[in-house]
Amino acid sequence: MATPRVxxxxxxxxxxxxxxxxLEAIGLEADAVFQGEEALQKLSDSRYDAMLLDLRxxxxxxxxxxxxxTARYPQTRVIIITAYGTxxxxxxxxxxxxxxxxxxxxxxxxxxxxVSRALDRPEGGPxxxxxxxxxxxxxxxxxxxxxxxxxxxxxxxILVDPHRPEAFxxxxxxxxxxxxxxxxxxHYQVAVKIDPAYGPAQQNLRRLNTKPYTKSGIVWx
Numbered sequence: 001m002a003t004p005r006v007x008x009x010x011x012x013x014x015x016x017x018x019x020x021x022x023l024e025a026i027g028l029e030a031d032a033v034f035q036g037e038e039a040l041q042k043l044s045d046s047r048y049d050a051m052l053l054d055l056r057x058x059x060x061x062x063x064x065x066x067x068x069x070t071a072r073y074p075q076t077r078v079i080i081i082t083a084y085g086t087x088x089x090x091x092x093x094x095x096x097x098x099x100x101x102x103x104x105x106x107x108x109x110x111x112x113x114x115v116s117r118a119l120d121r122p123e124g125g126p127x128x129x130x131x132x133x134x135x136x137x138x139x140x141x142x143x144x145x146x147x148x149x150x151x152x153x154x155x156x157x158i159l160v161d162p163h164r165p166e167a168f169x170x171x172x173x174x175x176x177x178x179x180x181x182x183x184x185x186x187h188y189q190v191a192v193k194i195d196p197a198y199g200p201a202q203q204n205l206r207r208l209n210t211k212p213y214t215k216s217g218i219v220w221x
Contacts, residue, residue: 004119005047008032009039009065010054010081015104019052022108023115036060043073050118052102052111054081055089063093070097077118087148094156099128101152131161135221138170142220147174165191165198166221172204173218184208 006028008019016032023030031048033039036057042048051069055062062080069078080093080101090101100114129137134157141150151174157167172187185208191201200219207217 003027003029004049005029005031006115007039007042007048007051007076009036009051009057009062010034011057012054015054015081018108019111022111025108026112026116028115028119034058036062036065039065040068043069043076048073048076050077050079050115052079052081052115053098055086055093056083063089063096066093066096066098077121079114079118087151090152091155094152095159097128101149103149128160129156131157131164131167134160135166135170138167139220142170142173147177150174163194165195165201168194169198169201169204169219169221172201173220176204176208176215176218179215181208181213 006023008016008030010016010019010032011034013034016034020030020032031042033042034057037060039051039053053062053065053069057065066078066080069076077100078098080090080098081104082090082093082101083104093101099118102111102114134153138150138153138157141147141153150170154167154170154174158171168187168191172184172191175181175187176184185205188201188205188208191198192205200221203219207214
């Protein structure tokens with residue numbers, strides 16, 4: 001079996017070196033470039049199993065590169081690199097086909113975990129994660145109090161399957177945690193509409209409509 005190959009695309013030299021070292025430490029082959037145009041040329045010349053792609057690049061921006069990669073090289077799992085707090089940009093990237101994301105600043109163990117997860121797919125199987133996998137990542141992020149990450153993973157789960165209630169309930173809890181009760185109510189109601197017997201959303205709706213109100217006791221699922 002060939003060693004998995006990863007392409008790193010970032011305009012910061014220190015980040016390229018850090019990522020390359022982190023991946024080579026677990027036996028992966030890693031190439032690094034600093035421009036989107038160069039990345040597309042690399043992909044046209046060789047097969048890469050995964051790509052770490054910064055959204056902010058000189059010249060061709062990361063989202064433009066992502067669109068071309070998902071259209072022309074669907075076998076390449078794209079992991080977005082972005083600055084902390086840019087949730088909207090991450091959501092757009094995930095909608096365009098990115099399978100995961102890495103927020104700066106990051107540590108090598110986190111890099112290895114995310115890339116290994118993206119590469120850990122059966123040969124010939126689906127490249128994107130399943131609904132349950134994204135749901136599990138959202139729940140893990142909540143347990144670690146990484147609520148922005150959970151927000152992204154719950155949205156991605158809904159993109160995979162909008163007909164299940166769990167991710168809508170999680171989004172409701174995340175909105176409630178932000179003190180956005182109107183948005184929380186909407187998402188809890190959607191979860192119950194999808195599955196009237198889904199207990200966590202029912203409990204959250206009852207608590208949300210009880211006076212005096214408290215957001216303590218959100219049921220995540």
